Amino acid sequence: MQELKWWQKAVFYQIYPRSFADGNGDGIGDFTGITTHLDYIANLGVNALWLSPCFPSPQFDVGYDISDYQDIDPDYGRLSDFLNFLDAAHQRSIQVILDLVLNHTSHLHPWFIESSSSRDNPKRNWYIWQDGKDGEPPNNWESSFGGSAWEHDPRTDQYYYHFFFKEQPDLNWRNPEVKDAMWDVVRYWLKLGVDGFRLDAIATIYEDEKLLNHTAPMGLIQLQAAYMAAQTDPEKQAVMDLGESLFQYQTQLPELHDLMKELRKVVDEFPDKVLIGEEDRIEYYGNGTDELHLIFNFPLGRTKQLTPEWIRKNQVERLGALPQEAWPCNTLGNHDQSRVWTHYAEPGYELERARLSLALILTLKGTPFLYNGEEIGMTDYYLEDPSLFRDNISTYIYRTSTEQFGLPSQEAIKIAALEGRDKNRTPMQWSDTPNAGFSPDGIQTWLPVNPNYAQGINVTNQEKAPGSLLKFYQRMVNLRLSTPALIGGQYQTFHDEAKDYLAFLRTEEKYGQSVLVVLNMSNKPLNLSFQVTAGQVECLFSSVERTRKLEDPSRIKFAPFEIYIGELSKTV
Numbered sequence: 001m002q003e004l005k006w007w008q009k010a011v012f013y014q015i016y017p018r019s020f021a022d023g024n025g026d027g028i029g030d031f032t033g034i035t036t037h038l039d040y041i042a043n044l045g046v047n048a049l050w051l052s053p054c055f056p057s058p059q060f061d062v063g064y065d066i067s068d069y070q071d072i073d074p075d076y077g078r079l080s081d082f083l084n085f086l087d088a089a090h091q092r093s094i095q096v097i098l099d100l101v102l103n104h105t106s107h108l109h110p111w112f113i114e115s116s117s118s119r120d121n122p123k124r125n126w127y128i129w130q131d132g133k134d135g136e137p138p139n140n141w142e143s144s145f146g147g148s149a150w151e152h153d154p155r156t157d158q159y160y161y162h163f164f165f166k167e168q169p170d171l172n173w174r175n176p177e178v179k180d181a182m183w184d185v186v187r188y189w190l191k192l193g194v195d196g197f198r199l200d201a202i203a204t205i206y207e208d209e210k211l212l213n214h215t216a217p218m219g220l221i222q223l224q225a226a227y228m229a230a231q232t233d234p235e236k237q238a239v240m241d242l243g244e245s246l247f248q249y250q251t252q253l254p255e256l257h258d259l260m261k262e263l264r265k266v267v268d269e270f271p272d273k274v275l276i277g278e279e280d281r282i283e284y285y286g287n288g289t290d291e292l293h294l295i296f297n298f299p300l301g302r303t304k305q306l307t308p309e310w311i312r313k314n315q316v317e318r319l320g321a322l323p324q325e326a327w328p329c330n331t332l333g334n335h336d337q338s339r340v341w342t343h344y345a346e347p348g349y350e351l352e353r354a355r356l357s358l359a360l361i362l363t364l365k366g367t368p369f370l371y372n373g374e375e376i377g378m379t380d381y382y383l384e385d386p387s388l389f390r391d392n393i394s395t396y397i398y399r400t401s402t403e404q405f406g407l408p409s410q411e412a413i414k415i416a417a418l419e420g421r422d423k424n425r426t427p428m429q430w431s432d433t434p435n436a437g438f439s440p441d442g443i444q445t446w447l448p449v450n451p452n453y454a455q456g457i458n459v460t461n462q463e464k465a466p467g468s469l470l471k472f473y474q475r476m477v478n479l480r481l482s483t484p485a486l487i488g489g490q491y492q493t494f495h496d497e498a499k500d501y502l503a504f505l506r507t508e509e510k511y512g513q514s515v516l517v518v519l520n521m522s523n524k525p526l527n528l529s530f531q532v533t534a535g536q537v538e539c540l541f542s543s544v545e546r547t548r549k550l551e552d553p554s555r556i557k558f559a560p561f562e563i564y565i566g567e568l569s570k571t572v
Helices: 031-036 038-044 079-091 110-115 176-191 220-229 233-246 255-267 308-321 350-363 392-403 409-419 451-455 459-463 469-481 484-488
Strands: 012-015 048-051 095-101 150-153 158-161 196-200 274-277 329-331 367-371 490-494 501-508 513-520 526-528 537-542 556-558 563-568
Touching (some): 038 079, 079 095, 095 176, 220 392, 255 274, 308 490, 308 501, 329 350, 350 367, 350 469, 459 469, 469 484, 469 537, 484 501, 484 513
Antiparallel strands (some): 537 563
16 A cells, blocks of 8 residues: 555644634734644644635635735735744644635736726736627626626726626636746745645636527526425425536536646645645546545535435445545535534434534545534524625625515525525634633624634633533544544445444555444444454444443444444454
C-alpha cells in the first residue's frame, strides 16, 4: 500500500470565519479570534482546516463575491494577521486550505469595473457580455438565485451573465488571460504557505457558447413553488430533476475536466498540496491522479434519516465507482446546509443521533469533514425578523413569497428562514456569558447568537462535563487519528440485510490491523454474531460502559444506539 498523503490521513474542520471568534470586539469573527482558539482546535484532535472565503468582499453573498483575490478582508484583519494565523496553525501541525471561487468575482472587483467601463476596454472579454434581443436578454437562462441570468448595463447597452446574484458576474474562462490571472492567484497563496484549496461551484464555470434556450417546462419560481408543494421524497426528486433541465446549458460542460487538469498541474508545481471540489460527481477525480484530489460524498447526507440501508447503498455505489487511485471524502454538514444536529434529529434521541452521525463520518473509508459548532451540538436558528437576514437567498425567498405568491409576511419569514443559510451560520457558542463569548457583552453580532448557548450548548460548559458531546468528539477524533485501520483500511460490510444497525470491517494490511465497527441505529439492544477468523475482539471504543474488554465475535451484545469499535486479534 502506498504511503498516504496528509490529506488522506487528516480530519478536516471547516471554519466559517465571520462566525467563529471575534477578536477585536466588533461583532464579526476575525483571524485574531481564530488564532486565539487554535489550541482548542488542536485539542479537538482535528489537524486540517478549511476556511470559508476570507478575501476582500462587499458581502453581497457573504464573502463569495470577491473583490480582491490577493488580500484579506479588513473585517477579518490584515494579511499579516492571516499569515500569523497560518504560521501558528502549522506550528501545531494543522494544515490550512482556503475557499477559492473560480466561477465569478464581485461586480466591484477592479477587473469587472474595467470590463464594464466600455465595449473596447482591454478587460471587456474577461466577462461574458452579449447583446440583447428586441429589448430582452440574450436567452431564457435563469440565475440560480432567481430571475434572469442576464443583467443589463445601460452604460454599454449590453447584458452580462451571472449564474448567481447580479453582484457576482461570471468570468469568461475561455479567455486565456483570465486563466493566467487566476493561476497567478493560486500560485500566490501556495507560495505564502497555504496547503490547498476547496473549489467553490466548479460546475458553473463554463456555459454553452451557442446560448441555446433551456427546455424546462417552468422557471425557477414555479419550480420552487412545486418543490414546496411536494409531499413525498419522490415528488421532490422529480422537481429537482426538472431543475437540472432548467440549467442544462449553464452547468457541467465537458470543458471543465480539461480545466481541472490544467489547475492540477499548476498545484502540482508545489509539493503536497490538495484540491477539493464542491462537487459529488466522480468524474472530477479524472483518472484518480490528474484532476481533483477529493470530491465530496454529498449523496450520503441527502436523506432525512441516516439508515443502515441508505448508508450501505451509498458506499456500494460510491466506492465502486472510484478510479483505482482516487480517495473518498465524506461529510454531513457545512455552511450551506442545515446543521447535523437539526437535520438528523430524532425526537427523544437527538444526542444519540448526533453521536452516530459523527461516528459514521469518522469510521467510513475516506477523509472526513466536520463543520464548526457540530462538536457542541449547535442547532439551526430561525430568524423571525427579515431585517436580520444576512443571506440574500433568504431575502429573495421572502420577497418572492410575499410579492409573487402573496403569502402572509409571517409565513414568508418562516419559509425564508428555513430555506436560507443564516440558520446554520450563527456565531460559535464559546460560553454561557452574553453573546455566548463570541463577542463582548453589549456588542451587536453580525448575525444573532442562538440563545440556546445558555442551555449548555457552549464550549466552556461541555469542556467541564465528561459526558458531553464535545468530549465525545474529542475521544472519537483522537481514536480515528491513532487507529491505522480507520484511516486507511479497506471497507467490508457485514449483515447487509440488517435494518437496525450498520456493521463493517476496516482492514489495514500494512499494519496488520482489522477493526470491527458496529453502529446500533435503533433503540433496541442487539445480540449479534460475526463470522471472522479472529479469536477475540478487543474494545477500542464504546459509547456505553462495557463490562468486558475482550469479546467473542460470535456472540456480542450491544446496547441501544451503541457505537462500538473493536480490534480483531488477528487480521482476517
